[in-house]
Amino acid sequence: MNVRERIAAAFHAAYEGLSGMYGYRTRADSAVPWADVPAANKDLMIATVGQLLQQGVIRPGDPIGAxxxxxxxxxxxxxxxxxxxxxxxxxxxxxxxxxxxxxxxxxxxxxxxxxxxxxxxxxxxxxxxxxxxxxxxxxxxxxxxxxxxxxxxxxxxxxxx
Structure with missing residues (x-):
């Protein structure tokens, strides 16, 4: 798993874990462990992370604002x-x-x-x-x-x- 996919998988897990605390229910087909996320969703999340990394918005392992x-x-x-x-x-x-x-x-x-x-x-x-x-x-x-x-x-x- 490359950096982009590791960050996307971590984001997915956090997002799914927190959604209920905010009164939000995600789609049933994407409210699954990372390995079972539909390929199109997974590819989109990985591409989004890749763009944010390229723009310097996020950096692997850094707290926000470091x-x-x-x-x-x-x-x-x-x-x-x-x-x-x-x-x-x-x-x-x-x-x-x-x-x-x-x-x-x-x-x-x-x-x-x-x-x-x-x-x-x-x-x-x-x-x-x-x-x-x-x-x-x-x-x-x-x-x-x-x-x-x-x-x-x-x-x-x-x-x-």
């Missing part, structure tokens, strides 16, 4: 001595682990480069995003930074079709 964010900090102006820069990186990293749903990666510029930078790629929900942004703003002030970069990414999934 977003991919890149958070970047830098010390290219040498405002922070090395020990304070290390503490800044540590504090931001702590917040990333505390508030992110998933961490995809963490990068530092090489030690022999002229610029000092750190970047995290994380997934956050809308509720935790607001909390994380507030905490990052506090760190920005505490470490005398002009800003911390927050870049939200639109993710497309390339499938083997």
């Amino acid at each position: 977003r991919t964010v890149y958070v970047s900090i830098g010390n290219s102006d040498d405002k922070l001595p090395q020990a304070e820069w290390a503490d800044f990186v540590t504090q931001v990293g702590y917040l990333m682990h505390k508030y992110c749903r998933v961490m995809h990666g963490f990068w530092l510029s090489p030690s022999d480069w002229r610029w000092q930078n750190a970047c995290w790629c994380i997934e956050v929900t809308p509720a935790t995003a607001a909390q994380l942004r507030a905490q990052l703003s506090d760190l920005c002030r505490r470490f005398r930074q002009d800003s911390i970069a927050w870049a939200e990414a639109t993710t497309d999934f390339i499938n083997p079709e």
Whole structure:
């Protein structure tokens, strides 16, 4: 079963399970386990899920509203001595682990480069995003930074079709 069909089957099961709680009665021929759903209905649900995935409306495994964010900090102006820069990186990293749903990666510029930078790629929900942004703003002030970069990414999934 591919991703589109897994999501369609899960939607079908949830829909059928909840329908009675809302005073709705589904058609008898489709109020059956996924394996017994008529082929035309099944194909339509799978195609609908495929379109929503392609449009980025839904993503497998993500809670509604989860977003991919890149958070970047830098010390290219040498405002922070090395020990304070290390503490800044540590504090931001702590917040990333505390508030992110998933961490995809963490990068530092090489030690022999002229610029000092750190970047995290994380997934956050809308509720935790607001909390994380507030905490990052506090760190920005505490470490005398002009800003911390927050870049939200639109993710497309390339499938083997």
